[in-house]
Amino acid sequence: MLDNDFTIIHGPCSLDRTSSLREQLHLFKSQYVRAGLFKLRTDQKSFQGLREEGIPIIEALKVSHSFSFVTEVVSIDSVNKLSEITDYFQVGTRNMYNYELLKKLNDTGKKIILKRAFSATLDEWIKASEYIDDPVNRVILCERGIRTFEPSYRNTIDLNAVSYLKEYTNYKVLVDPTHGTGRCELIMPMSKAALACGADGLLVETHQNSAVALSDNDQALNFNGFKQLIDELERLAPHFNKKVIY
Numbered sequence: 001m002l003d004n005d006f007t008i009i010h011g012p013c014s015l016d017r018t019s020s021l022r023e024q025l026h027l028f029k030s031q032y033v034r035a036g037l038f039k040l041r042t043d044q045k046s047f048q049g050l051r052e053e054g055i056p057i058i059e060a061l062k063v064s065h066s067f068s069f070v071t072e073v074v075s076i077d078s079v080n081k082l083s084e085i086t087d088y089f090q091v092g093t094r095n096m097y098n099y100e101l102l103k104k105l106n107d108t109g110k111k112i113i114l115k116r117a118f119s120a121t122l123d124e125w126i127k128a129s130e131y132i133d134d135p136v137n138r139v140i141l142c143e144r145g146i147r148t149f150e151p152s153y154r155n156t157i158d159l160n161a162v163s164y165l166k167e168y169t170n171y172k173v174l175v176d177p178t179h180g181t182g183r184c185e186l187i188m189p190m191s192k193a194a195l196a197c198g199a200d201g202l203l204v205e206t207h208q209n210s211a212v213a214l215s216d217n218d219q220a221l222n223f224n225g226f227k228q229l230i231d232e233l234e235r236l237a238p239h240f241n242k243k244v245i246y
């Protein structure tokens with residue numbers, strides 16, 4: 001991720017039989033792909049991810065396609081296994097404060113996408129990143145919405161945080177408009193806002209047919225919606241001296 005890049009990491013919330021990652025790779029020639037294998041779900045009855053079963057699926061896709069892979073790591077136990085297939089570890093909102101996990105990830109030498117805990121202050125978020133050596137170069141911060149009093153959408157994207165971090169730190173900062181809003185119709189406007197306030201890119205959920213996705217099926221962009229998002233951001237990015245990479 002170069003300074004002028006606006007990098008759009010995209011893919012299904014969870015890798016599952018419906019998520020059509022191969023079709024996504026074929027259609028978009030995706031350079032940055034996300035897919036969750038281990039999922040932390042609020043309701044224990046919800047799909048928990050393919051877990052280890054997903055590893056050979058990603059291995060096979062990496063043989064036929066060239067892409068950087070991002071997946072969430074939820075526990076120390078799975079760090080070594082995931083290290084074999086992932087290029088970036090995603091640490092989710094629920095684990096931002098899991099310092100033992102961060103220490104273990106430090107040992108892998110890989111880059112970490114560190115999501116903001118939904119009630120973390122910027123100071124807590126940055127201090128968490130400092131569990132990784134050379135955090136400014138190895139940690140990419142991801143604003144994924146904070147919890148406020150407003151129930152009309154899932155979270156509230158704190159764009160102040162993005163501008164503040166770009167003004168006062170040297171971290172790369174992504175915005176996750178998917179979890180930040182929980183509503184696919186709000187992804188386009190919030191993505192444009194993220195570009196305008198200096199973010200280095202997006203982490204966005206896509207799915208061939210989100211209605212049948214096994215997790216977060218009400219907030220993923222379908223492939224047409226994703227194409228429209230890229231077209232619009234490619235049109236706007238030069239005004240902000242950025243180049244869209246996806």
Ligand code: PEP
Nearest residue numbers: 013092093094115144179
């Ligand atoms: C995700 O990216 O699928 C996810 C679970 O995100 P968060 O940790 O921000 O809720």
Ligand code: MN
Nearest residue numbers: 013205215216
């Ligand atoms: Mn999700």
